[in-house]
Amino acid sequence: EIEEFFGDQFHQWREHFRYYEMAITELESDLGIIDLDWQTRLGYSPIEHVKTRMKTLPSIVRKMKRKDLPLEVSALWEHVHDVAGIRIVTSFRDDIYEILRHLEARDDLDIIEIKDYIKYPKPSGYRSLHLIVKTKVYLAERIIWVPAEIQIRTLAMDFWAATEHKLQYKYQHDVPESSKEELIEAALMADALDTQMGRIRQEILKK
Numbered sequence: 001e002i003e004e005f006f007g008d009q010f011h012q013w014r015e016h017f018r019y020y021e022m023a024i025t026e027l028e029s030d031l032g033i034i035d036l037d038w039q040t041r042l043g044y045s046p047i048e049h050v051k052t053r054m055k056t057l058p059s060i061v062r063k064m065k066r067k068d069l070p071l072e073v074s075a076l077w078e079h080v081h082d083v084a085g086i087r088i089v090t091s092f093r094d095d096i097y098e099i100l101r102h103l104e105a106r107d108d109l110d111i112i113e114i115k116d117y118i119k120y121p122k123p124s125g126y127r128s129l130h131l132i133v134k135t136k137v138y139l140a141e142r143i144i145w146v147p148a149e150i151q152i153r154t155l156a157m158d159f160w161a162a163t164e165h166k167l168q169y170k171y172q173h174d175v176p177e178s179s180k181e182e183l184i185e186a187a188l189m190a191d192a193l194d195t196q197m198g199r200i201r202q203e204i205l206k207k
């Protein structure tokens, strides 16, 4: 069925999906190593946990249609940067920028774009730091740089985003206006929680 859908580009699509999977494997492993290193040297890692996901085919097709892109693998590679996705969840807001500084210093990662939805939250109330990157992947006979999206957010931001996402689905993306306002309010509460936890940490570190 899928083979029919892609016609003579089927093998190219399959090949590219493997590249995205490789990028996820690479990023997950790199972050696991950094997490261990931080734990070992400092007894504390800014990484709380990491989650990976591949964008589903229906979601890719929807996005390409929305962007008026031809359903071709070259358009996917050039213009859809979030097929491979990795989410890093932290305990504190400051940890997000600590992780960013680390990622910026790596030479196996090329940061193409930083979208700071913490400084500039989305109208929905959504907060998170998004990085569009290219990650270095060693194949048997050559090196490729695979596009990926890294989302970095606190537990509080993640709680809000995951719950809001579920509600959007429940209401088929047609959430009543009053609920939208309450969701924005809830996002502000999650933000206040992050501020308070950060303050408590500073107090404890001072002692």
Ligand code: 0O2
Pocket: 055, 059, 081, 082, 115, 122, 124, 125, 126, 130, 160, 161, 162, 164, 165
């Ligand atoms: P899924 O299932 O993760 O694929 P772009 O054209 O890429 O520049 P895009 O895709 O709108 O623009 O990028 P954006 O807004 O920077 O990031 C989109 C992703 O951020 C979403 O993925 C969500 O994971 C998350 N996100 C953005 N806004 C919200 C929000 O209001 N609520 C929640 N819960 N998540 C949000 P996808 O593609 O929607 O889904």
